[in-house]
Amino acid sequence: MHPAPSIIAFTTFSGLGLGLLFWLGVDPDPPTGWSAFAFFLIGYLLAVGGLMASALHLGRPERALKAFTQWRSSWLSREAWTACAALVVMGVYAALLVFFGVQVHVLGWLGALLCLGTVFTTSMIYTQLKTVPRWHHWSTPVLFQLYALGGGALLSGRVTTGLVLIGLAALAQAGWWLAGDQRLAASGTSIETATGLGHIGKVRAFEPPHTGSNYLLREMVFVVARKHARKLRLIALGLMAVLPALLLLLPFGHWLALIAVLSHVAGVLVSRWLFFAEAEHVVGLYYGKR
Amino acid sequence: MTTLPEKTTRSLGLVIDLDTCVGCHACVISCKGWNTENYGAPLSDQDPYGADPSGTFLNRVHSYEVQPETGPAQLVHFPKSCLHCEDAPCVTVCPTGASYKRVEDGIVLVNESDCIGCGLCAWACPYGARELDLAEGVMKKCTLCVDRIYNENLPEEDRTPACVRTCPAGARHFGDLSDPDSDVSRLVAERGGIDLMPEQGTKPVNKYLPPRPKDGWQGEVDVLAPFLEPVAEEPRGFLAWIDKTLEKL
Numbered sequence A: 001m002h003p004a005p006s007i008i009a010f011t012t013f014s015g016l017g018l019g020l021l022f023w024l025g026v027d028p029d030p031p032t033g034w035s036a037f038a039f040f041l042i043g044y045l046l047a048v049g050g051l052m053a054s055a056l057h058l059g060r061p062e063r064a065l066k067a068f069t070q071w072r073s074s075w076l077s078r079e080a081w082t083a084c085a086a087l088v089v090m091g092v093y094a095a096l097l098v099f100f101g102v103q104v105h106v107l108g109w110l111g112a113l114l115c116l117g118t119v120f121t122t123s124m125i126y127t128q129l130k131t132v133p134r135w136h137h138w139s140t141p142v143l144f145q146l147y148a149l150g151g152g153a154l155l156s157g158r159v160t161t162g163l164v165l166i167g168l169a170a171l172a173q174a175g176w177w178l179a180g181d182q183r184l185a186a187s188g189t190s191i192e193t194a195t196g197l198g199h200i201g202k203v204r205a206f207e208p209p210h211t212g213s214n215y216l217l218r219e220m221v222f223v224v225a226r227k228h229a230r231k232l233r234l235i236a237l238g239l240m241a242v243l244p245a246l247l248l249l250l251p252f253g254h255w256l257a258l259i260a261v262l263s264h265v266a267g268v269l270v271s272r273w274l275f276f277a278e279a280e281h282v283v284g285l286y287y288g289k290r
Numbered sequence B: 001m002t003t004l005p006e007k008t009t010r011s012l013g014l015v016i017d018l019d020t021c022v023g024c025h026a027c028v029i030s031c032k033g034w035n036t037e038n039y040g041a042p043l044s045d046q047d048p049y050g051a052d053p054s055g056t057f058l059n060r061v062h063s064y065e066v067q068p069e070t071g072p073a074q075l076v077h078f079p080k081s082c083l084h085c086e087d088a089p090c091v092t093v094c095p096t097g098a099s100y101k102r103v104e105d106g107i108v109l110v111n112e113s114d115c116i117g118c119g120l121c122a123w124a125c126p127y128g129a130r131e132l133d134l135a136e137g138v139m140k141k142c143t144l145c146v147d148r149i150y151n152e153n154l155p156e157e158d159r160t161p162a163c164v165r166t167c168p169a170g171a172r173h174f175g176d177l178s179d180p181d182s183d184v185s186r187l188v189a190e191r192g193g194i195d196l197m198p199e200q201g202t203k204p205v206n207k208y209l210p211p212r213p214k215d216g217w218q219g220e221v222d223v224l225a226p227f228l229e230p231v232a233e234e235p236r237g238f239l240a241w242i243d244k245t246l247e248k249l
């Protein structure tokens, strides 16, 4: 799949922002006043910024409101609802906390649940696609949740929890990559089933339907730079988990923590790039590619 | 509403004969011609006369080489457009309700004024049957020429999809595949028509007729064959002299 910068930014930043908001929501002893304001502002900038970025890849962004209509069947529509609900509920919770110093626990918990729900609906948009075997597995939502929870914990200053969750995310990510490499073959879809010609013999794409490129190839048959995938996987794990762990286990200093967070975000961006770039859509089989 | 209908009254679709298709791409051109001028937004091209042309098409013809265990390879031309699936994943993923499957005839359509161009339906289709138009920002797909097949302003013989009407080889057939007695259903039964990627669970309405087995030459010797034996194995006379001389050099 084409690793569009807008979608990579969207899933990464909104995941982090929602993760941060989750921890603020469940905190029994949350920050108040200006420090609460700063935390919530960061959470909102990340979450809303990510959601805005996702609107950038629409062909007709001016009609985006229509995406709220099909929540009964469409995960994308459900995501739109949960995202708005999470931001509104957390907004009320934050306003009470920041301006009145009042903590309404129920609102915080509800908002936190909605934040995780938003990350879940986002991950289901990808997980539901049978056409991309690498994504079509229950482990994809688990991975997204771990990233959001781990990154959010780091951002909210929970060092120990954050490190444990990031370690888990790194393990899950490594397993997801290794298992994912087998999933296209395991799905049973091949150029033979795609063409229905397998009973005659071995099928090879002889001539594509067009000499130039097209929407399908640009959007779904992204194969460039996959050869660096292995190196990039290691870089991603190093940046998102190993380096932050080293920095945070050193005697604690604010600027070290800042570098740890930045390194983590960079690592997540690399892993999200791979999430798309490595995903094989079965339509590629019609073009003799994967 | 982007939930799928429980059942459609009819299942209109195409039957494509891989044995007869000659890969001329006439169906591709007639499809683009009709659909760029009629229902919905035109099918745009980008850089059509430049170095890197590309554009929106609703029907495309691939060619495959199939190599059997023994004998020569076969070339199969393979037209592909929307298969109007019964369990269309492209419909259920749509967040706006722009994509839908019609109850009356099973045609899968996009309501372009509701489409936000998110592209998710194209991701959900295993066959590459949907293309986002870059000029218009909305999703385009085969309509089964819904504006021809019911069009009383057209002469009766033209009330079929443009690709079917155009095909010079008679490789494309149009009809109701839910009716077991229709011409298309009988054709599918007789020729063992198949689904593409059945494991994806989309239950396509369109069917493909596999190529018939090739004739072989083994054991067939024509009565005139002896007269076609090569006459001179070794060069003689002048040619033999040249041959020898060149050999010596």
Ligand code: SF4
Binding pocket: B081, B082, B083, B084, B085, B088, B089, B090, B091, B108, B124, B125, B126, B127, B128, B129, B130, B141, B202
């Ligand atoms: S072929 Fe693709 S676009 Fe057409 S109905 Fe099936 S899944 Fe949808």
Ligand code: SF4
Binding pocket: B093, B094, B095, B096, B097, B098, B099, B110, B114, B115, B116, B117, B118, B119, B120, B121, B122, B138, B139
């Ligand atoms: S591109 Fe249009 S038709 Fe396709 S899923 Fe998005 S809104 Fe629906």
Ligand code: SF4
Binding pocket: B020, B021, B022, B023, B024, B025, B026, B027, B028, B061, B077, B079, B166, B167, B168, B169, B170, B171, B172
């Ligand atoms: S017009 Fe007919 S013969 Fe020509 S490519 Fe299309 S289906 Fe094949």
